[in-house]
Amino acid sequence: MKVLVLGGDGYCGWPTALYLSDAEHEVVIVDNLIRRRWDKELGADSLTPIRSLEERIDAWLDVSGRRIDIEVGDLCDSEFARDVIDRHRPDAIVHYAEQRSAPYSMIDREHAVFTHENNLIGTLNLLFAIKELVPECHLIKLGTMGEYGQPNIDIEEGYIDIQHNGRSDRLPYPKQPGSFYHLTKVHDSHNIAFACRIWGLRATDLHQGVVYGTLTAQTERDPRLVNRFDYEGVFGTALNRFCVQAAISHPLTIYGKGGQTRGFLDIRDTVRCIELAMLNPADQGELRVYNQFTEQFSIRRIAELVTDAATKIGLETRIENLDNPRVELEEHYYNAKHTRLLDLGLQPHYLSDSLLDSLLNVALEYRDRVNHELIRPRVDWRTTADQAGPETEPAAVVA
């Protein structure tokens, strides 16, 4: 199949592009390289020394003999979006091209607005271009488990059957997102549902959990193919961050009590889930939602698992509970369904098996590259600031 990977230079996009190319799909990466600029803005860098997109592509050609095309541009530029789709006429589009950090979206008004414009307008432009040019193309959109928030009932996969006053209906699962970033994903979900209903497009919205790990069978084939690994307080997710903290003998920083429970998955499962969705497309007119994670853990439990694994290889760690910079329940019911990707054939990598092999060892390998000042949370949900003018420093970012 011919597939565009939007955001194919990013943490999930890059290994997805390689995986799909390795599986003999015809892959085109579309990216505006903005993720690298955000690193600069934040004074941060990937733990792993990632190469330029051109070097990456050349390396993949060297080791695999397979070419991945690149289109550099911004989906918020509607003519670019239209032109790329017009020239490539893909069978499927994997859409990672969004600002995906909750803390980044909470820095201040400007970052909240940017996240809205970037994520919503890019996706709207995409929907219009698909409708106009390739209405049979299958859109595979990355959503997030965070769209659901923390309801006191089981979380279903996108829809819920509701009995009410003697009648019943299957309705979109109510969403209670917890950051401006998560809000944009909910907005996208509604917009895509509408486009499928009105125009007969077809889409799969993958509500993804917290991704951990950096290695895949493809990225391991050459050092130039190494994937990014974020550990700092803005783009680094909890498990990756804990591993880096263990590697540098920094306390594992739990926000609040740590009873916050989330779905997690190995990045090797992310790339496989994308292919499973691609090979089993939604029907025309259908927006399918799959919850894309393999195990659920509390943050406290994750910290304990990292501590145990670290101890085994002689690292001393301790846990530190920080004031929670987010506004969220710290002890709550959480039971999220995630059977639909398993039904399609997903065979999960479990955390217990990969913690040492693909997480702690990577953190150890690159620990000299860690910037210790960037590890603690730098953005507080409560103090997200309006701004007097564009020259002002982001008020919620404190080093």
Next chain:
Amino acid sequence: MKVLVLGGDGYCGWPTALYLSDAEHEVVIVDNLIRRRWDKELGADSLTPIRSLEERIDAWLDVSGRRIDIEVGDLCDSEFARDVIDRHRPDAIVHYAEQRSAPYSMIDREHAVFTHENNLIGTLNLLFAIKELVPECHLIKLGTMGEYGQPNIDIEEGYIDIQHNGRSDRLPYPKQPGSFYHLTKVHDSHNIAFACRIWGLRATDLHQGVVYGTLTAQTERDPRLVNRFDYEGVFGTALNRFCVQAAISHPLTIYGKGGQTRGFLDIRDTVRCIELAMLNPADQGELRVYNQFTEQFSIRRIAELVTDAATKIGLETRIENLDNPRVELEEHYYNAKHTRLLDLGLQPHYLSDSLLDSLLNVALEYRDRVNHELIRPRVDWRTTADQAGPETEPAAVVA
């Protein structure tokens, strides 16, 4: 109380500003006058000869002795939003300042994107300014009954108690909006809920039905105070349009079968509902949702009522079923709750009593101003177009 009426030059905003001023609140109208520019873009005009905002304000001072201040500017300009709130420090903000036409949002990609940017970014700027400057200010936001769509169960007021797998929770009512405009209102609802939860703001989201009529006790006091009355296919709502059609012996144009059922209310009830919400504010941290309408009718039934009333005054009318330009169910269950504003003291004006007095007679009075070419629907949901360039004509608008 000191109140800002955002969008105070518009169809609901203007009579609201007058009503609140008449009730001795201190009123400031904030508006960028864009509604008048949309008329020009569409080659349309209010049926009633509305005056400039300055003339309106002067006339109100003449007849009432009460001054309404004006701030002309765009909420999408965050410095303007911040500055206005900083200087006026309102107790309440009534927020009508959004693009509110479903067909307008469906003209083409550019209009869909504009509606998203205008409505979402304006509201985000507002939320940040309130948080920073007047966190106790009560935000009264106009949403729409169209956020709910057409579920097969009763529609509650914003939230629904769900029993599921032996557990229960009160969750946001699932939304299935039917146009890009309606989608932006759903996005706003989620953003406002988040701001209330995270920052402790307080807000009332009035999910308003289809408003009809143009006269209020205040606008009737001087011809210069006349309110706008939209009848054309983009901004005109069904009931107002039917009255104009009856007045000029044009068939009443029903889209599809006409079994589409909606909540309706008289504009005199709109202005009263706003005051009721203002006088009974939400608690800090709370987003309250009220369904703001008084009666529900199918479009077919509305057409019959207009026909009957027109016949009484000697007008000949007939009904014409057009191909539905929208994508929606034309026969469906609809039962929407609307008790909370009644509980606060709303005494509704019912359609049966006002159809002749405040609707048909206004249409008759101004029938010479009707542009017959603008009455039929000009925007089709299915053909909403992407655009090759900014110079292209909106593809879905056909005269």
